[in-house]
Amino acid sequence: MNDDAPVISKEEAILQARLKLLRLEHADLSASIEALSEAAIPDQLMIARLKRKKLAIxxxxxxxxDQILPDIIA
Structure with a gap:
């Protein structure tokens, strides 16, 4: 056995999986926004919607x- 491996709870594993998906979606939105911005006539309304969604993500x-690594005041 490897005693150096950190033990994570089921809840933390779920949070980390969710975090990974959100980061992927955030990156996808960035790419979509960039692609729309480079269009001959960019759809400003769609870009604004995607930016709001990206910010919410x-x-x-x-x-x-913050749930995974809470701030500890020392």
Whole structure:
């Protein structure tokens, strides 16, 4: 057995899996926004919607990261 491996709870494993999916979706939105921005006539409304969704995902990512690694005031 490897005693150096960190033991994570089922809840933390679920949070890490969710975090991975959110980061992937955030990256996909970034690519979509960039592609739409480079169009001859960019759809500003769609870009704004995607940016809002991207920001909401970023907020959720930060929230989950805080649950996994809470701030410890020393």
């Amino acid at each position: 970023k907020d959720e990512i930060v929230k989950i990261e």
